[in-house]
Each structure stands twice: as structure tokens, then as C-alpha cells.
Amino acid sequence: MVKKNIFMWTSLGLICVLIVSTYLTAQYYMEFVKYQQLYNETLKELQKFDKYIFVNLLIDYGNGTKEWHNNTLIVRWADLLNATKMVADVDYITGEYGAFVTSINRVGGDPNTYWLWYTWNSTSLNWDFGPVASDAYVLREGEIVAWIYTRF
Amino acid sequence: MDLFVFVSGYILGSFAGATVGVLTWLVYGTINPYGFNFPTLIATCIGESLYGIFGGVLSKSGFGIAKSTAIAEKEFWETNFKMGVVGFLLTFVYDFFTNIVTGIVFGASLVPYIIAGVPFAIVHEVSNFFFFFFGCSVLINAIKKTGILGR
Numbered sequence: 001m002v003k004k005n006i007f008m009w010t011s012l013g014l015i016c017v018l019i020v021s022t023y024l025t026a027q028y029y030m031e032f033v034k035y036q037q038l039y040n041e042t043l044k045e046l047q048k049f050d051k052y053i054f055v056n057l058l059i060d061y062g063n064g065t066k067e068w069h070n071n072t073l074i075v076r077w078a079d080l081l082n083a084t085k086m087v088a089d090v091d092y093i094t095g096e097y098g099a100f101v102t103s104i105n106r107v108g109g110d111p112n113t114y115w116l117w118y119t120w121n122s123t124s125l126n127w128d129f130g131p132v133a134s135d136a137y138v139l140r141e142g143e144i145v146a147w148i149y150t151r152f
Numbered sequence: 153m154d155l156f157v158f159v160s161g162y163i164l165g166s167f168a169g170a171t172v173g174v175l176t177w178l179v180y181g182t183i184n185p186y187g188f189n190f191p192t193l194i195a196t197c198i199g200e201s202l203y204g205i206f207g208g209v210l211s212k213s214g215f216g217i218a219k220s221t222a223i224a225e226k227e228f229w230e231t232n233f234k235m236g237v238v239g240f241l242l243t244f245v246y247d248f249f250t251n252i253v254t255g256i257v258f259g260a261s262l263v264p265y266i267i268a269g270v271p272f273a274i275v276h277e278v279s280n281f282f283f284f285f286f287g288c289s290v291l292i293n294a295i296k297k298t299g300i301l302g303r
Contacts (some may be wrong), residue, residue: 009234016240016281020274073185 051076053141057087061107062149080117080145081135098133104147113151120144153180154203154243155283162209162217169204172231195253199246206242217289231289240277240286245260247273 053076059070069087082100084090091103100139101115102108108115117134120143127146130137138146153176161169174197218231237292247269255265 010238012241013233016237016244016277019240019244020278023270023274024268027274030264030267030270059209 053069053139053140055083055142056144056147057083058146059084059088059104060142060146060148062113062151073138077138078137080139081133083139083145084134084147091132092098094135099135101134101147104149105151110151113149115147118146118147118148120135154200154239154246154280155287155291157203158207158239158242158284158293159288161204161209161290162211163295165209165211166205166208170201171204173197173200173204175278186207188233189254189258190287192250195250195257199250201270202246202249203242206238210238215219221290226290227261228279233289234286236281236285239288240281243277243280244273247276 026066052068054071055074057072059069060066061067067088072087074083074086079099081090081092083099084104088105090101090105091108092101093098094100101117104115107121117130117137118132119137120126121128122144130145157169157173157176164172173178176191177197177200182188189295191290215234216231218225218227219233220228222228248266251266251269252262252271259263
């Protein structure tokens, strides 16, 4: 009788342990499902950004005023001209060699002063002169480019 | 609270224990800082009365409490363990029952509702195990020794 009693109470104690284990399992499973859902949602969000890149644009008006547009989100494969048009009012003419910017944010047209663009060389730590017209230059992820109103 | 209702049932019988459970929840549920909800109050009253009813049933069935509360006594710890298990299982039934009723009342899906209540249920049941483990036999012996119940 005593033995049976011990078995019964041990079983009841084990049932308590079983209940706690089941609770913890259910709880961790729910947490797992929740975080898996969040992970999938984040992946979906990130896929949206696959079509876009971030670039940093500087507009130097040549009079000491410099305007930075850091982390500007642009469409991948966008050219510099289109990227600049996203952050400023740009006037330009199209010639034999491509687009030639005449004014940015209504600044331009002064004698012997022109809008020239540069790209930041992170190796030499210098601004490199833009090798082609701005509408022919495709920007890369994280690139730093500058428009400088340059007097000759 | 659950421990006191159980002890009431054990000492005074199932009916008295159930009454203590219902009355306790009528007080607490009416002036509940989280608000008053009648169906939930009914469910908790019924759930709480289970402690009292089962306390009475256990007492009637001849389930004895260790007479000695000396910590050197093996019988004392055996009784404490049994009481802890009883407290845990009764709390499990109480939580399960009240979760189902409140889930139905608030129109929620039952399984997610019960699982959402798991963190509270674990704390409630494990803490009640320890309350019953350490408090039940000591409290019953103390009340019996006062002699106010004439037993």
C-alpha cells in the first residue's frame, strides 16, 4: 500500500514536471514562430531595397555653401544626372558628349564658371574629375560624388 | 489566496471551502484594478471554489497532514511535497478553466489564447507549488493547534 502510494505521488509529481515542460515547449514554439515571421517580413523588406542603392551627393556652390545629401536612395543603375535631379532642381543642355549642367538650384550662368562633377577616390583620398558626362555615369553603392561650381 | 481557500476547505469542509473561494473572488473581482468583467468573475469564482472543494474532499478521504512540523521529520517533507503537487495540479486546472472561459468571453481562438497565458500559468503554478509546499501543512497544524475550531 505504501509502495503504491509512493508511486502515485511520484507520478503526480512527474505530471507537474510534464505540464511545466509542455508549457515551456509551447512558449518557445510560439516565440520561434513569432521570430520566424519577423525574420521573413524583414527579408521581404530587404528585397525591396535590392533595386535601390545609397549614394552621397555634395553640391558645392563655390561661395562656401556646401549641401550634403547623404544616403540618398536611388534606383540601381541610375546615372548621376538623374540622381542629382532627385535632390535638386537641375537645368542642362544635351550636347555631342552628353548632358552639360548649366544650373543647380537656380545657381549658374556666371561668366567663366561651370558646374563640374567629381567622384571621391577613397584610395588616394582625393576628388577625381568626372571622366564622362553626368548622364553617362552610372553610380555605384555607397559612392560619394560632388558637384562643384568652379570658376576658371 | 489559493492556499487559504484550500486550507479552509480542508479544515471546514468542501461547502465552506467553496464558499470562501467564491466570496474571496467576489471581493477581489469586484474591486479589481484591471476592471470588472462578469463572465470572468463567474469563471474565477467557480475556479477558486475548486481549491476549497478539493481541500474538503482530501480531508474527508483521510489524507492526513504530518502532525509534526519539525524539519528533521521525513513525514513533514513528504506531506509538503504532496501538498505542493496538489497545489500545482489544482492551479493547473484553475488556469486552464479560467483561460478557456475568458477566451470564449473575448471571442479569441482558444489554443493561441491558452498559449498566450503560459508565462503567467507557469509563474502561478510553480509559485503555488511552493506556497502549498511550505505553507499548507504548517498552516493546517497551526489552525488546529489554536483549538478555535473545536477539533
